[in-house]
Amino acid sequence: MTSWRELLQNRGFLTVWSASTVSGLGDKIAIIALYLLVHRMTGRAVDLGLLAAVQIVPAILLGPLSGLLSDRCDRRSVMIACDLGSAAVAAALAFADSLPLVYLLAALLAAGRQIGGPARFALLPDIVPERDLSRANALAMVTQNLVLLVGPALGGAIVALWGTDAAFWADGGSFVASAALLGARRFSYLRPAHAQTLAATGMSRAGRLGRVRADVRDAAAWLLGQPQLRFAFFFLAALAFVSAMQQPLVVLFVKDVLGRGDVDLGLIMSAAGLGGLAGALASSFFCTSRHALRNVTWLVAIDGLALILFAANRSFIAAVGLFGLFGALGSVAQINLATFLQRETPEDRRGRVFSWLTPLLGPLSLLSVMGGPLAADALGVVPVLAFSGLFELAVGLLGRALLPRAIRPEPPAAEPG
Secondary structure, rough: HHHHHHHHHHHHHHHHHHHHHHHHHHHHHHHHHHHHHHHHHHOOOOHEEEHHHHHHHHHHHHHHHHHHHHHHOOHHHHHHHHHHHHHHHHHHHOOOOHHHHHHHHHHHHHHHHHHHHHHHHHHHHHHHHHHHHHHHHHHHHHHHHHHHHHHHHHHHHHHHOOHHHHHHHHHHHHHHHHHHHHHHHHOOOOOOOHHHOOHHEEEOOOOHHHHHHHHHHHHHHHHHHHHHHHHHHHHHHHHHHOOHHHHHHHHHHHHOOOOOOHHHHHHHHHHHHHHHHHHHHHHHHHHOOOOOHHHHHHHHHHHHHHHHHHOOOOHHHHHHHHHHHHHHHHHHHHHHHHHHHHHHHHHHHHHHHHHHHHHHHHHHHHHHHHHHHHHHHHHHHHHHHHHHHHHHHHHHHHHHHHHHHHHHHOOOOOOOO
């Protein structure tokens, strides 16, 4: 309990944690509003796929540079700037009256996430002692899933009662509140030298472009030279091929196959938050990184099996239950993966490693969100969802079988005496 008490007394962690919770709630409201807005405009699967695609492209283009920014600038300042920019974009969405404009503003929101996300993940080990890192990730995942539980249901209700404009205004307000929280409270780094050397390691005006290119190349070469990280990235790349298509397909499945309304769609998606909350709470008390990557492979395999069952299901209650299971599996997998990456990456490369996830996985995710809805228009959403689950099951089992010997967990050392 002492470790928990110290974590909850950490002003830096509390500031980042509360700000991320507030902005995350608004983001979940806006995401469901975006999908419902596009569905109402056209009702076509391909247009929902395009909405998902335009939110992936900024991550591909900005990934390496956003990580470099979080490694070369004050990470809290980067988060504040992203919050304020995202607030302006969310407000502009309330006035969007054409599909191309909706796509453009959705892409700008995604750009804010791509720049702010690596900064937040990279900042956490700077303000939380390593012994508390797993608990900090688990606690962040608890609140993330609380947001996932409340956000979509709240978003669906707001859209049903007041329309999508109100949902976008709520999102903008959440970003303003997040920026205010980050700016109002001061906290210190665990390693004071980090804050003091930001200016020294920052990009100078002379030779800035060459230095950026060198830093990006260095990060990519270092990443590919680490067996543990390389395996994790290739495993996630295979998973991205089918996982990205699932959100637009689930929207179509709930609306067209189950025949449910906006509020019901929000409730089903919120069930993932309830399950994720349970998974995160369990991880916070039984947190270990000893078998992190092996755990992720098993969790992915189970998730694939559950997705096959979801595609075959026609019961609203069962759909809610299965989405709860998705949330629990995803929550535990993300905690394992985040803690693994934070512990395996040196402090001065951490932002770039997190930011390289999307450029490396992005093209496959883009192919997924375009190909999945196109296939659903041609073949139907049910067989495409079932294929996605089968592929995910195969990726999990194959990943477990191919787990390199170098990263298999070593047996625990015998206790002295």
